[in-house]
Amino acid sequence: MSEAALALPTTLAAPAVVAGAAPLIRMEGVTKTYDAGELAVQALRGIDLAIEKGQMVAIIGPSGSGKSTLMHILGCLDAPSSGSYRLGGRDVSELSGFQLAAIRNQKVGFVFQTFNLLPKASLLRNVELPLLYAGIGGAERKEIAREALKKVGLVERAKHRPSELSGGQRQRAAIARAIVNGPSLILADEPTGNLDTRTGLEILELFDEMHARGETIVIVTHDPRIAERCGRVVQIVDGLIEDDRLLSGDAAPRPPSHPPARLAGVSPESEAARS
Numbered sequence: 001m002s003e004a005a006l007a008l009p010t011t012l013a014a015p016a017v018v019a020g021a022a023p024l025i026r027m028e029g030v031t032k033t034y035d036a037g038e039l040a041v042q043a044l045r046g047i048d049l050a051i052e053k054g055q056m057v058a059i060i061g062p063s064g065s066g067k068s069t070l071m072h073i074l075g076c077l078d079a080p081s082s083g084s085y086r087l088g089g090r091d092v093s094e095l096s097g098f099q100l101a102a103i104r105n106q107k108v109g110f111v112f113q114t115f116n117l118l119p120k121a122s123l124l125r126n127v128e129l130p131l132l133y134a135g136i137g138g139a140e141r142k143e144i145a146r147e148a149l150k151k152v153g154l155v156e157r158a159k160h161r162p163s164e165l166s167g168g169q170r171q172r173a174a175i176a177r178a179i180v181n182g183p184s185l186i187l188a189d190e191p192t193g194n195l196d197t198r199t200g201l202e203i204l205e206l207f208d209e210m211h212a213r214g215e216t217i218v219i220v221t222h223d224p225r226i227a228e229r230c231g232r233v234v235q236i237v238d239g240l241i242e243d244d245r246l247l248s249g250d251a252a253p254r255p256p257s258h259p260p261a262r263l264a265g266v267s268p269e270s271e272a273a274r275s
């Protein structure tokens with residue numbers, strides 16, 4: 001049996017819709033066309049996607065394939081052109097921009113490649129902002145924001161401005177801002193794209209910790225090492241899902257790494273004994 005064949009039992013196709021409790025996310029037939037007259041671009045061409053609470057999902061695919069567009073719709077930054085999207089059981093596909101903003105502030109935490117922190121505000125102020133929008137008062141707001149900064153190991157930098165920090169620290173602050181509201185969904189669009197490899201791995205550790213605490217996380221990435229640490233990998237090509245795989249360790253914070261390497265040491269006898 002070839003090594004590739006041996007590796008097969010460790011992955012299985014993820015069903016688009018899972019039986020049992022309603023998934024946190026359910027998209028059916030979602031399309032998105034950016035209208036520029038004759039130059040209209042159909043960025044998504046019919047996405048069916050269900051994501052369970054507590055899953056950590058990687059979205060991969062070539063540049064221009066629709067990954068960011070999908071994230072914007074998942075995060076209620078934008079509405080689909082057609083199709084349905086239910087978030088936490090609620091149909092959000094036909095809400096107005098104002099209604100979407102309210103849901104976004106309550107339910108979604110975003111992490112971007114470029115951090116998107118306010119340069120003139122302290123880290124604490126940056127992390128407080130979603131709470132301010134949610135109408136939480138000053139003292140309580142500071143307390144919750146400090147807790148979020150603690151979770152990412154930055155509480156001692158609370159008074160610093162983003163420009164006084166390294167790229168990795170800025171991204172950690174952005175993660176604190178994303179989780180400060182206790183969102184039901186954390187979305188990260190190429191969160192390590194502006195970081196060196198080592199710093200990127202540190203950021204990844206943070207996502208692993210959040211996953212271990214039960215958070216639902218969707219990460220767009222070009223980096224195969226990140227994809228391999230997610231329990232599920234969804235590949236988008238040209239506005240469609242081309243592949244959707246659960247890695248065998250989906251329930252665990254980290255799937256087993258490198259199945260072919262692990263199986264390389266398996267002798268034909270022990271392999272036969274297992275099957």
Ligand SMILES: Nc1ncnc2c1ncn2[C@@H]1O[C@H](COP(=O)(O)OP(=O)(O)O)[C@@H](O)[C@H]1O
Binds near residue numbers: 061063065068
């Ligand atoms: N605001 C926009 N207006 C017009 N076209 C857009 C807009 N955003 C994205 N596109 C187009 O939609 C397609 C998908 O883009 P995007 O979702 O950003 O892909 P990815 O994140 O996979 O690189 C691309 O052809 C892109 O040029």
Ligand SMILES: [Mg+2]
Binds near residue numbers: 067068069189
């Ligand atoms: Mg993108």
